[in-house]
Amino acid sequence: MDPIIEVDNVTTVLGGHVIHRGLNLTVHRGEVIALIGGSGSGKTTLLRLMLGLDVPREGTVKIFGHPLGRCAARDLECVRYRWGALFQHGALFSALSVFDNIALPLRELKSVPPALLKPLVMLKLAQVGLKPEDAAKQPSELSGGMVKRVSLARALILDPQLLFLDEPTAGLDPDSAKQFVKLLRKLRQELGLTVVMVTHDVDTLFAVVDRVAVLADQHIIASAPLSEVARLPHPFVRNFFLGHVERCAEEDVKRFRLSLDDTSDEGGVPAVLRDEANV
């Protein structure tokens, strides 16, 4: 399997405290991996290392084979455009419309002809299940679920191969969370994305994740399919999956995912737009 992310023997120190010690994690092309761990265990910090926003005290983080922190600035720029990120709370710019928020990474690139901006933004808007008229709205006019979708559209605007999601369903009501997870499943199938997400939501793991990495005691104590991880005797894991262990059995997960695929879906790429995007 082709590794996209290689975190090798990483030690991270923040504010004089050791957050990670000897942490290893590999993410392979096309997989959806969830990072779980107690509050303050260092999940967001690990995402930040993978995004090159923090640097480990020891060890290396490679993305697409490039060691972050040690590759030339130009190399890093090339890698940077191969991933997208959705941060907690969406992090939209409140003074910009939905259109301008989604267009921002394209404008920053400076090489996209202005005439292409509109079709590209409208394509992404449709891809995440929003209506064309939503483009003119301000972030203050959006529901929590819509904010997540706009943030996702912005994260996808440069057609990344790798997507980082920090608690994508946090703050959503159960129905919006369910719709958002269905959208992730659809995008993953259509775009072949590799996804790394931090989540506290068992339903998200249940619906979309291939592998669960557990961050505890300053390192990854396990990285395996849900059915295996849910049965670990570690106190954090026991608490996390309390009341859910039985439904995490492999067959039950498979059956549940098939049932999701059967139901009609909103969002995703309308076939006509997909064809246009592939021209």
Ligand SMILES: Nc1ncnc2c1ncn2[C@@H]1O[C@H](COP(=O)(O)OP(=O)(O)OP(=O)(O)O)[C@@H](O)[C@H]1O
């Ligand atoms: N810039 C910083 N300086 C000092 N300490 C920090 C900094 N950023 C994070 N920390 C500390 O590092 C630890 C890990 O934080 P992190 O945000 O990665 O945890 P987390 O697992 O994502 O937590 P949560 O699930 O609550 O969001 C925490 O104890 C936090 O207080």
